[in-house]
Amino acid sequence: MNKLLKKFTADNHFIMADHPTDVRPDITEEEAIEGLKKVRKQIAKIQDVIYAHNKYAVLICFQGMDTAGKDSLIREVFQKFNARGVVVHSFKTPTSKELQHDYLWRHAVALPEKGKFGVFNRTHYENVLVTRVHPEYLLNENIPGIDTVEDIPKDFWKTRYDQINAFEQHVVNNGTIVFKFFLHLSKDEQKNRLLRRLEQEKHNWKFSPGDLKERELWDQYMTCYQEAIQHTSKKHAPWHIIPSDNKAISRYLVAKIILEKLKKYKDIQYPEMPPEIEQHKAVYKRELEDNG
Structure with missing residues (x-):
């Protein structure tokens, strides 16, 4: 299993097309369902120790296209956690107050306390993904010298990658264990899940016409994800590329990676x-x- 997990860790030469969105039959859905039941109990036990130890915090970041399964994954993986030790933050469009600060501010103030787990459902990486696909959004940040899209410097995004790397290095140096997961979904599977939202009444509320507009920009998003991962998958905070066409398998792999890394902290x-x-x-x- 460890060899399989190693394949899901990205390096600076990451190429999106080289990573599958489905790893069946290497792992079957049945194996994943049974495996998750065991692994999430083990993580919950470690959570209790981390809470009592009170010297580390754990930050778990999830990124992925719409319908990648972030919400249900969070619910299933952390099901056995003590509620006092985990806080989930879902970052939506920045508020007017948040836009009065630098782009990392709202993420910094949401970082987990020592002894606790913080889960970011969408993350600070939105600032090099959504704003890059839609550079006009950047104008809402009132950055000096950038009054139009044409004013954005050529090295702007590289500078943001450097800032994000420095931000993550800072929190790691101060006792936060960082996990970053990209839920790698195929375009065909996204289509199936969007159709399900339209066809099944219990999922109707999740559908938004905006999902279709963003879907048209799929290739642009994949390019931006690939570049962001290449520039920000570092030893202190590596990216894990999770095949997500099958939700049960993606949940198990995320839980397994969390468990294996936390077990290395013998202190x-x-x-x-x-x-x-x-x-x-x-x-x-x-x-x-x-x-x-």
Whole structure:
């Protein structure tokens, strides 16, 4: 399994077309469903230790095209977590207040506290994806010297990659373990899922005509994703490319990668009882037993 997982980690030479969106029959749906049941329990146990240890935070980032399965993946993978130790943030179109700050501000203030997991459903990478496909959105940020799309410098996006890398390096240096997952969905499977939203009443509410407009820009998005991943998959915060045509398999792979990486942190342990309490433990126990 570890060899298979290694294939899902991107490097600076990442090419989108080299990564499959479906890995059946290497992993069957049945194997993934049963595997997830075990793995998410193991992650939940580690979460409890991280909460008590209180020296690391964990940031888990999900990016992907519409219908890639981010919402259901978050629900299923973190199902066994203690609610006090995980916070999910879904980043939508920036508010007027958020636009009064730099583009990383709203993500920085949402970072998880020590001892907790933070899940970003869409992330700071929207600022080199959506705004690159729609550069006119950049004008809402009121950046000095950029009053029209034509004013955007040629090296603008490279500079943003560098800023994002520095941001992630900073949080890692200060005790945050960073996971970044790109849910790699095929265009055909997206079509099937959009049709399902139209055909099944319980999914009707998820459909938006805007999804079809963004779908027309599929190739542009793939180009932007590829370049962003090439520039920002670093040792301290690598990108994992998760085949997502099958939701059960994508959930299992995400959970498995999280588990395997967290298991490497041997210093994450339950804190020891303070010596002054340890030496009187028998006294406290006797007091409780004697007093009913």
